[in-house]
Amino acid sequence: MLVLQDVHKVYGKSKEKQVVALQGINLSVNKGEIFGVVGFSGAGKSTLIRCVNLLERPTSGKVLINGVDLLKLSPKELREQRKKIGMIFQNYNLLHSKTIFQNVAMPLTLEGKPKDYIKKKVTELLSFVGLEERMNHYPEQLSGGQKQRVGIARALATDPDILLCDEATSALDPSTTESVLELLRRVREEFGLTILMITHEMNVIRDICDKVAVIEGGKIVEQGPVIDVFTEPQTEIARSFVRTVLNDATPESIKELIRANSGRTYRIIFKGLSTSAPLLSDTAKKFQVDLNVFHGMLTELQGIPFGNLLVNIQGDAEEIERAIQYMQEQAAIVREVTRDAL
Numbered sequence: 001m002l003v004l005q006d007v008h009k010v011y012g013k014s015k016e017k018q019v020v021a022l023q024g025i026n027l028s029v030n031k032g033e034i035f036g037v038v039g040f041s042g043a044g045k046s047t048l049i050r051c052v053n054l055l056e057r058p059t060s061g062k063v064l065i066n067g068v069d070l071l072k073l074s075p076k077e078l079r080e081q082r083k084k085i086g087m088i089f090q091n092y093n094l095l096h097s098k099t100i101f102q103n104v105a106m107p108l109t110l111e112g113k114p115k116d117y118i119k120k121k122v123t124e125l126l127s128f129v130g131l132e133e134r135m136n137h138y139p140e141q142l143s144g145g146q147k148q149r150v151g152i153a154r155a156l157a158t159d160p161d162i163l164l165c166d167e168a169t170s171a172l173d174p175s176t177t178e179s180v181l182e183l184l185r186r187v188r189e190e191f192g193l194t195i196l197m198i199t200h201e202m203n204v205i206r207d208i209c210d211k212v213a214v215i216e217g218g219k220i221v222e223q224g225p226v227i228d229v230f231t232e233p234q235t236e237i238a239r240s241f242v243r244t245v246l247n248d249a250t251p252e253s254i255k256e257l258i259r260a261n262s263g264r265t266y267r268i269i270f271k272g273l274s275t276s277a278p279l280l281s282d283t284a285k286k287f288q289v290d291l292n293v294f295h296g297m298l299t300e301l302q303g304i305p306f307g308n309l310l311v312n313i314q315g316d317a318e319e320i321e322r323a324i325q326y327m328q329e330q331a332a333i334v335r336e337v338t339r340d341a342l
């Protein structure tokens, strides 16, 4: 388990040149979880991830791995703990003068592991990432996706418990991104690794993460299970990230329609087993109300059906209230949309 407790990071010594990059970060990643941190440029993502393996030393706070505070370790103890933390980078950080085999072997060579052990381990890892046949090639002979696979194999060489991913797919095209994310899923499944990733791409969070934290100005402004943050973002910045992959903005023509209509308009959000059609038709059957879907989106998030609909409801005020209560009992979130908010 990885825990950050009240982590602060201030760059620069002199007061005038100080930059406060992290301001009291608290997060906790359970074993086997894939946890994403998303934020705009300059929000503090790289600083945060580099504080986990102390590539950057936090100014204050705790970095706990399985209960051990890394900031309290001696240099030798820290070196041992770091073997348990692998890292992959946006620009892969491969040594261009070394072959693929030598790149993956590097952490083991530095540890002084026996040659036979290194050969077996590196061959296994290259086979796991699908690059066994390229072991004698050099990084420049590989595509971006293949280089990242080498980066992943190298990160796994010391049998880490935790994998840190620093914008690992940001330099890749969408289909290569998808295949690298698929590989990371397999890493979690086969090695039981805990993964912490930073990204500015919300589609990466949607596709692979269990939980997400949104960082802004060095603070985590929102965090929770991915499905919750996608379906009910609490902050404007989280909403803007969600919108980059699930565009729920209401078109102007629909806004006009709502303004011109009588009755009341509600945003109905549902996730999980309920699907919209039975919910709406059941509600219409059970109560004396007319339901009219103005706009909406039905999709799936991590295998969970999710819908976000703008529905006009006409009828007697009391009957509308009862219909809404019924939908809420069916686990839907129902919120009235006022004309002013459009």
Ligand SMILES: Nc1ncnc2c1ncn2[C@@H]1O[C@H](COP(=O)(O)OP(=O)(O)OP(=O)(O)O)[C@@H](O)[C@H]1O
Pocket: 011, 012, 019, 020, 021, 039, 040, 041, 042, 043, 044, 045, 046, 047, 048, 200
């Ligand atoms: N070594 C450094 N010295 C001084 N300031 C730094 C240093 N590294 C980062 N910063 C500053 O700290 C803040 C957070 O930067 P950081 O790189 O962690 O953000 P980020 O979210 O990763 O952004 P990006 O995606 O652009 O890398 C920024 O204001 C940045 O200028």
